Amino acid sequence: MKQIKIAIIDDHDLFREGIKLVLGQIENFEVVFDTSSGFLFLDFLQNSLPDVVLMDINMPVIDGVETTQKALQLNADLKVIALTMFSDTTHYTQMIDAGIKGFILKKSNKFELQQAINAVYSGGNYFSQEIMQKLAFQSVNFASALNQFTHRELDVLHLVCKGLTTQEISDKLFISVKTVEVHRSNIFHKTDVRNICELIVWAIKNNYFSVE
Amino acid sequence: MKQIKIAIIDDHDLFREGIKLVLGQIENFEVVFDTSSGFLFLDFLQNSLPDVVLMDINMPVIDGVETTQKALQLNADLKVIALTMFSDTTHYTQMIDAGIKGFILKKSNKFELQQAINAVYSGGNYFSQEIMQKLAFQSVNFASALNQFTHRELDVLHLVCKGLTTQEISDKLFISVKTVEVHRSNIFHKTDVRNICELIVWAIKNNYFSVE
DNA sequence: TTTTATCTAAGGGTATACCCTTAGAAATGA
DNA sequence: TCATTTCTAAGGGTATACCCTTAGATAAAA
Numbered sequence: 001m002k003q004i005k006i007a008i009i010d011d012h013d014l015f016r017e018g019i020k021l022v023l024g025q026i027e028n029f030e031v032v033f034d035t036s037s038g039f040l041f042l043d044f045l046q047n048s049l050p051d052v053v054l055m056d057i058n059m060p061v062i063d064g065v066e067t068t069q070k071a072l073q074l075n076a077d078l079k080v081i082a083l084t085m086f087s088d089t090t091h092y093t094q095m096i097d098a099g100i101k102g103f104i105l106k107k108s109n110k111f112e113l114q115q116a117i118n119a120v121y122s123g124g125n126y127f128s129q130e131i132m133q134k135l136a137f138q139s140v141n142f143a144s145a146l147n148q149f150t151h152r153e154l155d156v157l158h159l160v161c162k163g164l165t166t167q168e169i170s171d172k173l174f175i176s177v178k179t180v181e182v183h184r185s186n187i188f189h190k191t192d193v194r195n196i197c198e199l200i201v202w203a204i205k206n207n208y209f210s211v212e
Numbered sequence: 213m214k215q216i217k218i219a220i221i222d223d224h225d226l227f228r229e230g231i232k233l234v235l236g237q238i239e240n241f242e243v244v245f246d247t248s249s250g251f252l253f254l255d256f257l258q259n260s261l262p263d264v265v266l267m268d269i270n271m272p273v274i275d276g277v278e279t280t281q282k283a284l285q286l287n288a289d290l291k292v293i294a295l296t297m298f299s300d301t302t303h304y305t306q307m308i309d310a311g312i313k314g315f316i317l318k319k320s321n322k323f324e325l326q327q328a329i330n331a332v333y334s335g336g337n338y339f340s341q342e343i344m345q346k347l348a349f350q351s352v353n354f355a356s357a358l359n360q361f362t363h364r365e366l367d368v369l370h371l372v373c374k375g376l377t378t379q380e381i382s383d384k385l386f387i388s389v390k391t392v393e394v395h396r397s398n399i400f401h402k403t404d405v406r407n408i409c410e411l412i413v414w415a416i417k418n419n420y421f422s423v424e
Numbered sequence: 425t426t427t428t429a430t431c432t433a434a435g436g437g438t439a440t441a442c443c444c445t446t447a448g449a450a451a452t453g454a
Numbered sequence: 455t456c457a458t459t460t461c462t463a464a465g466g467g468t469a470t471a472c473c474c475t476t477a478g479a480t481a482a483a484a
Contacts, residue, residue: 012319018230025233040474109225117437163410165440180465195441195470198375200412204423211416362430377470389470390433395474407440407471427484433477440471445464450457 004121005049008034009041009067010056010083015106021055022110029117038067045074052117053069053080055100079120102126149190154208156183161200161209216333217261219251220246221279222295226316231266234322241329250279250307257286264329265292267312280310291332314338361402366420368395373412373421 010016016034023029033044039062057064068080073100076180101120104112115127120185159169193199203209218235222228227245236240245256251274269276280292293314313332328338371381382389405411415421
């Protein structure tokens with residue numbers, strides 16, 4: 001039976017060491033590379049080709065999305081499984097766009113991980129139950145609003161969330177205060193919120209804005 | 213050399229399995245119990261006494277803070293090290309109040325974990341560098357605000373963040389609109405924000421409010 | 425006992441948010 | 455060519471946010 005060569009990219013040393021040992025226990029799995037840095041992984045790809053890549057999404061300097069995009073530019077056949085700690089919905093679509101083959105939560109167990117690696121290695125996909133549910137749930141009140149915002153509304157929405165007043169937004173976008181009010185009012189109707197406070201919470205919930 | 217008996221409480225199965233293997237590699241360390249549930253750990257404590265406890269903070273149902281509090285009620289000598297994945301500042305003070313002996317990030321490495329366990333087992337403390345820095349850094353613009361909120365201000369802050377208007381907050385707390393205004397104004401001065409929008413963002417950033 | 429902190433509430437003011445309508449200009453698409 | 459969408463902007467209104475000050479009641483700490 002052929003060994004499946006696995007690379008792990010995760011900036012959490014303990015988790016990486018742990019998962020390495022977990023995977024080492026499974027026969028025909030072999031961790032050939034592990035690193036905390038997206039850059040070092042891209043270097044590694046210059047000379048090597050792992051069968052499956054486990055990629056943390058939330059990393060400093062160069063995150064999982066960017067690392068995956070660059071890695072797939074180097075080798076389009078690369079099979080990447082995204083790992084995420086909490087149910088971070090922000091990057092789901094980005095990672096899927098980037099071309100990952102699977103998506104599992106770090107709180108999943110050894111067997112799910114094994115299943116995911118085997119599925120992806122065989123040319124399939126693996127998306128964990130929790131994530132599919134979350135995506136499905138989101139699409140109800142999320143996708144309906146998505147694409148409904150005009151460009152200008154998105155501009156205004158973003159500035160509103162940053163705490164700018166109508167006057168400040170008007171100055172920044174070089175449009176009248178009245179125009180800003182119109183955009184804001186249209187956003188209210190589309191999102192079904194009553195005031196800016198609710199809008200900010202809505203925007204954060206629906207990943208139109210991040211406090212980080 | 214006496215074996216150090218370690219218990220691990222973490223709802224992330226993969227991480228727990230991994231850390232178990234990591235600790236198993238270190239001589240005189242022995243993982244005697246591991247679970248994803250705070251309740252099951254409290255049950256375990258009825259009949260057993262581990263030397264050191266590794267406790268995840270962010271857990272569903274019963275979190276690390278509550279589990280630690282209840283565990284220390286059962287046995288005040290218990291040595292608990294808190295584990296946190298990201299730099300979650302919310303529960304630092306709560307955990308320290310609860311009586312933990314150490315605090316390390318999950319992204320720290322095997323050696324730091326080993327050091328922490330040995331330090332705590334020998335009756336000392338261990339707080340990782342990153343956390344001390346974070347606490348020190350925060351104390352400039354955060355700890356000054358922390359504990360400066362009065363009970364009523366916290367009530368108002370929470371309702372403001374939920375999008376309630378001054379009138380609605382007044383109705384909910386059975387106080388005058390003018391009183392709510394006073395509290396809100398005091399919060400503004402303490403947090404150095406100009407309006408509710410900035411306050412909401414501030415509250416989320418500083419973990420006084422969560423959109424989840 | 426005196427001081428301090430907290431909660432309460434008011435008067436009286438300005439600024440901004442929020443809501444309605446109408447409407448022209450420009451671009452897009454049938 | 456005509457209809458639709460988007461961006462722009464205004465008039466004119468009410469409601470709410472926001473900012474001062476002052477001040478009584480209460481409870482805890484010095």
